[in-house]
Amino acid sequence: MRGRSYRGLQFIGILAVVAGLSACDSGGNAYVPPPPPKVNVAQPLQQPVVEYFELTGNTDAISAVDIEARVQGFLESVDYKDGTAVKKGDKLFSIQRDTYKAQVDQAQAQLASQQASQVGAKQEYDRQLNLNKQQVTTQTAVDSAKATLDEANASILNAQASLDLANINLGYTEVVAPFDGTVTDHLVDVGALVGVSGPTKLATIVQTDPLYVYFNVSEAQVLRIKQSLARAGRKLTQVDLPTIPVEIGLGDEQGYPHKGHLDYVAPQIDASSGTLSVRGIIDNKDHALLPGLFVRVRVPVAHQDKALLVRDDAIGTNQQGNYVLVLGKDDVIEQRPVKIGQRDGSMRVIEQGIAVGDWVVMAGIQRAVPDMKVTPEKITIDAAAATGDPSGSKVP
Numbered sequence: 001m002r003g004r005s006y007r008g009l010q011f012i013g014i015l016a017v018v019a020g021l022s023a024c025d026s027g028g029n030a031y032v033p034p035p036p037p038k039v040n041v042a043q044p045l046q047q048p049v050v051e052y053f054e055l056t057g058n059t060d061a062i063s064a065v066d067i068e069a070r071v072q073g074f075l076e077s078v079d080y081k082d083g084t085a086v087k088k089g090d091k092l093f094s095i096q097r098d099t100y101k102a103q104v105d106q107a108q109a110q111l112a113s114q115q116a117s118q119v120g121a122k123q124e125y126d127r128q129l130n131l132n133k134q135q136v137t138t139q140t141a142v143d144s145a146k147a148t149l150d151e152a153n154a155s156i157l158n159a160q161a162s163l164d165l166a167n168i169n170l171g172y173t174e175v176v177a178p179f180d181g182t183v184t185d186h187l188v189d190v191g192a193l194v195g196v197s198g199p200t201k202l203a204t205i206v207q208t209d210p211l212y213v214y215f216n217v218s219e220a221q222v223l224r225i226k227q228s229l230a231r232a233g234r235k236l237t238q239v240d241l242p243t244i245p246v247e248i249g250l251g252d253e254q255g256y257p258h259k260g261h262l263d264y265v266a267p268q269i270d271a272s273s274g275t276l277s278v279r280g281i282i283d284n285k286d287h288a289l290l291p292g293l294f295v296r297v298r299v300p301v302a303h304q305d306k307a308l309l310v311r312d313d314a315i316g317t318n319q320q321g322n323y324v325l326v327l328g329k330d331d332v333i334e335q336r337p338v339k340i341g342q343r344d345g346s347m348r349v350i351e352q353g354i355a356v357g358d359w360v361v362m363a364g365i366q367r368a369v370p371d372m373k374v375t376p377e378k379i380t381i382d383a384a385a386a387t388g389d390p391s392g393s394k395v396p
Contacts, residue, residue, distance in 0.1 A: 036375045041327050042310075046356055048306035049349055052342055057215030057248070059282070063179055063207040063292040068196035069095055071172040075202075082185040086177045086205070093186075093202055094173040097351035099171040107163035114159045118152035125149045131158040146312040180216050208291060210260065211283040213248055215297045216275035228302040241265065246280035248295040256298045258282050258289060266365045308354060309347040311381070312360050315340060324350070325368050327336065327359040335370040347381075 014167050069075070073096035096321060106214055125145040131137035177183070186205045194200040217225075236244075241263060247256035252267065260282035269276050280297075289295075316323050328334040337354030356359060359376065361368045368374055 019229060036331070036373045037367040038377055039333075039361050039365070039368045040379050041359040041376045042362045042381050043357060043359060044350060044354055045347065046308055048301050049304045049309070049342075049344060051302040053221055053301050054342070055215045055217065055299070056299040057213050057295055057297045059248075059289055059291055059293045060297060061206045061208055061211040062210055062212050062213055063205075064256075064282070064291070065178060065205055066201050067092060067175060067177075067183070067203045067205055068199035068201050069093070069172075069175065070199055071095060071169050072195040073097075073099065073193070075188055075190050075194055077193050078189060079184050079354065080183055083182065085182050085374055086180070088177055088179050090177045091174055092177055092183060092205075095173040095175070097170065097173045099172055100166065102164065103267065104166040104170050107159065107166040107259045109276040111156065111159035111163050114152065114155040118274070119151070121145070121149040121152040129366065132355070140382055166195045175202065177205055179205070179207055180207045180209075183324075206291065208287055208289070210261070210281045211284040211289050211291065211395060213246065213260070213280045213282055213295060213297060215278055217278055218271070219269055219274045219276070220382075221301075222269070222276050225301050238265075245300065246282065247298045248280075249288075249298075250293065250295060256296065258284075262299075300375050304349075307341070308350045308351055308356065309344060310354075310360050311362050312343055312346055312348040314360060314365060320368050324354060325361040325365060325370070326373070327361070328356065329377055331373055333361065333368045333370050333372050333374055 036124060075093060076096055077094040078092070080086055080090065086092070090369055124228045125142075125148070128137055128142045128145040132139065132142045132248050139354045182205070186203050188202050189199060190193055193200070218225070225236075235260060244262040246258070246260045246262055248258045249256040260280050262278065263281045264279040266277040278299075280299075316325070316336070322340050323335050323337050326334045336353050336358075339351045341348075341349030359378065362379065362381070
């Protein structure tokens with residue numbers, strides 16, 4: 001009996017230990033939910049913003065002229081280095097001068113001869129007038145002397161014109177730059193006969209400072225500009241064009257570093273394309289731009305006094321369009337569809353969908369899920385971000 005009791009007590013003890021271990025295991029495996037994720041939220045930045053049309057266009061030389069030989073002769077010299085910049089009046093080519101110099105001398109001699117004949121004719125006419133007053137000669141003799149004088153005067157005019165023409169042709173033997181620009185490589189070598197059957201192209205001079213930029217504005221954009229001007233009570237005329245800035249940027253450049261202004265707007269819309277041709281003038285003193293480049297163009301069209309901006313990387317996209325994540329009641333995330341406007345630095349204008357007092361998720365957006373509770377950390381958007389500061393926001 002005593003042995004059986006001892007074994008019974010051992011069995012009860014083992015059951016108690018097992019029960020205790022089970023209780024410990026059950027408490028250690030209990031699920032503890034993680035804390036809500038932390039996200040940075042900020043109210044949208046409200047500030048004035050200029051609205052732009054962002055277009056594409058092409059640059060073009062403000063002047064591009066073929067340099068031609070206008071007189072016949074052998075090319076004696078090329079007086080510039082191919083591809084260099086020249087000033088207006090710089091000599092570029094020299095053509096054989098001796099023939100044209102001789103023609104000038106010949107015309108000068110002919111003029112001197114006609115001037116001498118005029119002197120004699122004038123003296124004879126004066127003499128006949130005196131004799132006629134004395135009734136020694138007839139009126140017919142006076143008229144004949146007058147006709148001879150008139151003929152001498154006309155001959156002088158003809159001789160002077162021949163001399164002027166000879167001097168012009170002599171001047172054409174030195175080909176000079178018509179304006180400041182860059183001259184292409186020469187197309188004719190020294191010793192070649194030029195101007196035989198007409199003008200001979202020698203090179204091309206291109207003016208690249210300033211530079212034209214051509215672009216097209218759609219009909220819808222034209223109507224939007226007219227509406228914007230009407231709301232402001234303004235009218236745009238040709239005189240106002242120089243006051244409207246134009247900015248352009250190359251494909252490998254950030255923003256629009258090259259500045260200028262509007263210069264020309266076509267008087268009518270092209271019915272075949274539904275666009276209006278527009279031209280601007282861009283400063284190019286450093287010659288960083290070349291004619292014929294494809295460029296991005298930006299032109300201001302309106303002004304918003306109180307635009308709302310958020311960081312561009314805080315905007316998401318799905319099949320329904322663009323959206324932002326907004327802090328809702330009890331710190332629960334809401335997905336808010338928005339209509340976005342233009343980009344301004346690292347910021348983006350929000351035209352519809354949020355209000356000034358909304359708290360928008362700016363950082364930690366990958367941890368924020370709609371209908372999820374979060375731990376918000378409120379920050380302030382740096383106003384400098386709207387002008388291109390990549391930091392975007394800072395903790396107050």
